[in-house]
Amino acid sequence: MLRFIVRRLIQMVGVVIVLSLLVFIWLRSLPGGTVSAMLGDRATPETTARLTKELGLDQPIWVQYGRFVQRVLTGDFGVSTGVLPGRDALDIFMTRFPATIELAIFALIIAVAAGIPLGYLAARRRGSMFDNTSIVGSLVGVAVPVFFLAFLLKYLFALELGVLPVSGRQSTGLDATRVTGFFVLDGILTREWDAAWDAFKHLILPALALSSIPFAVIFRITRASVLEVMDEDYVRTAESKGLANSTIRGRHILRNALLPVITTIGLQTGGLLVGAVLTERVFSFGGVGDALAAAFTLRDYAVLQMILLASAIIFVLVNLVVDILYAVIDPRVRTR
Amino acid sequence: MNPNPLKAQAERRKERIDTLAETAGTGTVTSAGEIEEAPGVSLIASAFRRLRRNPVFLVGAAITLAFIILAIIAPWIAPHDPTQGLLLDKVRQQSNPIPGPEPGFPLGADNRGRDLLSRLMVGAQQTLMVGVGATVLGLIGGLTLGTLAGAFGGWVDSFVMRIVDVMLSIPSLLLAMSIAAIAARPSQMTVILAIAIVEIPIFARLLRGSMLAVRSSDHVLAARALGVKQSAIVFRHIIPNSLAPVIVQATIVLATAIIDAAALSFLGLGNPDDRQPEWGQMLGASQEFLGDYPHLAFYPAACIIIVALGFTLMGESLREALDPKTRR
Numbered sequence: 001m002l003r004f005i006v007r008r009l010i011q012m013v014g015v016v017i018v019l020s021l022l023v024f025i026w027l028r029s030l031p032g033g034t035v036s037a038m039l040g041d042r043a044t045p046e047t048t049a050r051l052t053k054e055l056g057l058d059q060p061i062w063v064q065y066g067r068f069v070q071r072v073l074t075g076d077f078g079v080s081t082g083v084l085p086g087r088d089a090l091d092i093f094m095t096r097f098p099a100t101i102e103l104a105i106f107a108l109i110i111a112v113a114a115g116i117p118l119g120y121l122a123a124r125r126r127g128s129m130f131d132n133t134s135i136v137g138s139l140v141g142v143a144v145p146v147f148f149l150a151f152l153l154k155y156l157f158a159l160e161l162g163v164l165p166v167s168g169r170q171s172t173g174l175d176a177t178r179v180t181g182f183f184v185l186d187g188i189l190t191r192e193w194d195a196a197w198d199a200f201k202h203l204i205l206p207a208l209a210l211s212s213i214p215f216a217v218i219f220r221i222t223r224a225s226v227l228e229v230m231d232e233d234y235v236r237t238a239e240s241k242g243l244a245n246s247t248i249r250g251r252h253i254l255r256n257a258l259l260p261v262i263t264t265i266g267l268q269t270g271g272l273l274v275g276a277v278l279t280e281r282v283f284s285f286g287g288v289g290d291a292l293a294a295a296f297t298l299r300d301y302a303v304l305q306m307i308l309l310a311s312a313i314i315f316v317l318v319n320l321v322v323d324i325l326y327a328v329i330d331p332r333v334r335t336r
Numbered sequence: 337m338n339p340n341p342l343k344a345q346a347e348r349r350k351e352r353i354d355t356l357a358e359t360a361g362t363g364t365v366t367s368a369g370e371i372e373e374a375p376g377v378s379l380i381a382s383a384f385r386r387l388r389r390n391p392v393f394l395v396g397a398a399i400t401l402a403f404i405i406l407a408i409i410a411p412w413i414a415p416h417d418p419t420q421g422l423l424l425d426k427v428r429q430q431s432n433p434i435p436g437p438e439p440g441f442p443l444g445a446d447n448r449g450r451d452l453l454s455r456l457m458v459g460a461q462q463t464l465m466v467g468v469g470a471t472v473l474g475l476i477g478g479l480t481l482g483t484l485a486g487a488f489g490g491w492v493d494s495f496v497m498r499i500v501d502v503m504l505s506i507p508s509l510l511l512a513m514s515i516a517a518i519a520a521r522p523s524q525m526t527v528i529l530a531i532a533i534v535e536i537p538i539f540a541r542l543l544r545g546s547m548l549a550v551r552s553s554d555h556v557l558a559a560r561a562l563g564v565k566q567s568a569i570v571f572r573h574i575i576p577n578s579l580a581p582v583i584v585q586a587t588i589v590l591a592t593a594i595i596d597a598a599a600l601s602f603l604g605l606g607n608p609d610d611r612q613p614e615w616g617q618m619l620g621a622s623q624e625f626l627g628d629y630p631h632l633a634f635y636p637a638a639c640i641i642i643v644a645l646g647f648t649l650m651g652e653s654l655r656e657a658l659d660p661k662t663r664r
Contacts, residue, residue, distance in 0.1 A: 026514055031518065031520035139648055143591065145640060147602050148641075154626075277603070296604070
């Protein structure tokens with residue numbers, strides 16, 4: 001098991017290097033370039049030439065990449081030019097990161113808590129009214145653009161009914177103590193229950209919007225997987241042995257059916273990041289997704305670079321965790 | 337064995353695409369060559385017999401057909417010119433920047449006084465263009481790569497598939513955003529290109545998988561035994577018989593293309609020129625008025641959802657009908 005993990009960790013480093021190279025090349029191919037973004041209106045041929053030289057942009061590309069890696073390794077990701085001008089990009093990322101994680105975790109909890117039981121039920125009652133309705137429902141869920149669903153929820157529950165907050169992560173009037181940056185957790189840790197409840201209410205709508213696609217995917221995979229496992233010989237054997245129904249369902253069907261579901265949940269990380277860009281924008285949530293969208297429109301190179309690199313690393317890490325989980329559940333994977 | 341986690345991730349995604357390719361692949365083989373194990377009715381014939389009675393397919397096909405017809409005839413049946421600010425004086429006069437419905441303008445106008453209904457109708461055209469354009473370009477790219485990999489095998493195959501796997505492992509909208517951002521001047525064409533590039537790996541992997549299934553089938557073996565040239569085998573026997581799953585997938589991908597185009601517009605990476613209306617762009621532009629005039633968002637969004645659903649329903653039921661496993 002340990003060797004399996006170590007091998008994966010080494011491979012991970014290679015992947016991160018390739019991804020950092022891709023991000024680097026991509027950033028250099030963006031129109032305008034860092035210099036004009038930094039200078040803005042003050043751009044004259046002389047200042048442009050001077051800054052190009054200062055930043056080392058007149059050097060060959062591999063020298064530039066070497067410097068880029070050097071700076072990144074020392075924690076220097078550059079200074080924001082658009083999202084929060086003058087602030088350190090790493091700083092911006094670190095303050096916003098907990099918001100996105102909190103949102104993504106809530107969305108994933110909703111998707112899993114709804115998707116697995118519904119998928120299981122739909123498979124047990126294949127062809128029933130319930131089955132057909134949930135299949136059509138999951139297809140509609142995929143056809144609705146995520147940001148429009150966010151619009152819709154915001155309009156209905158925040159603007160029209162006024163039962164939930166319109167935007168942000170916490171009401172501004174609350175003087176909540178910050179411990180971890182996860183607002184709900186902070187409220188619980190400091191026993192400021194009103195702060196925790198307030199942050200939770202701010203999470204509901206964005207998390208619901210963000211959970212729509214993972215929910216549809218998890219639902220459909222669970223249904224397909226349970227259907228397949230129900231037909232297996234070992235389930236028939238278990239039935240003919242006269243095992244209790246609950247034992248068959250729990251130990252034989254669900255446990256085996258959940259394998260592909262776990263992989264799917266891991267696969268959702270990338271989708272959650274993209275979804276967070278869209279939902280956070282609608283709710284001005286102040287997370288990483290919001291910053292990424294802003295960085296794209298404002299051409300904030302430092303922030304773009306910071307967020308893309310960080311998400312590449314997170315993406316690879318999540319995959320590692322999924323691989324390890326998979327190896328724990330299915331011993332066959334370890335020896336492959 | 338999976339050399340790295342990223343590949344392992346792509347591995348799972350491609351397994352899914354491969355099963356898709358295989359199931360549909362065998363289907364076409366059975367129908368094309370009169371192989372003895374083929375049952376009395378060919379797969380396609382039985383598929384269509386079942387599709388005719390499948391309400392899901394009928395609804396999807398009806399929506400798709402209506403959308404295409406609307407896109408073609410919209411310029412003639414639209415009540416007004418969608419580019420002209422006919423109610424512009426109203427926008428200027430009132431404190432209210434969005435003119436509501438009035439005689440001749442059943443849905444009112446947008447913030448520039450242009451008739452909303454006409455814009456929605458004519459918008460079908462550009463929306464269809466984005467969906468079809470991106471999917472056709474993606475298909476061409478995917479077919480080229482997939483043919484290279486599937487027909488030659490060996491190192492060409494592993495090289496092409498390595499690239500495809502890396503592309504598949506990046507979240508699709510993020511990739512589309514990154515490509516769209518490279519364009520110095522965003523336009524409808526850059527949106528189409530960005531989405532097309534994201535689609536290439538999906539089609540490439542699907543075609544390759546189904547070509548591998550067809551390549552080992554009996555009628556290809558027969559052609560080879562008869563001494564048919566390699567190029568003729570690839571282009572006359574393998575490719576035509578491998579296309580079915582790719583075309584089915586294309587209808588589903590088309591829906592995603594329209595939704596992704598809307599997301600790009602929403603993020604400010606879409607076509608900034610709104611003289612030619614497009615639903616995604618209208619939806620993106622409506623966000624600044626959401627609080628007071630949500631109907632500006634609701635109409636184009638409803639159009640997108642209905643059309644995306646139509647393509648998805650049609651594609652999913654086609655795929656299920658062509659899957660030999662569901663024949664029983």
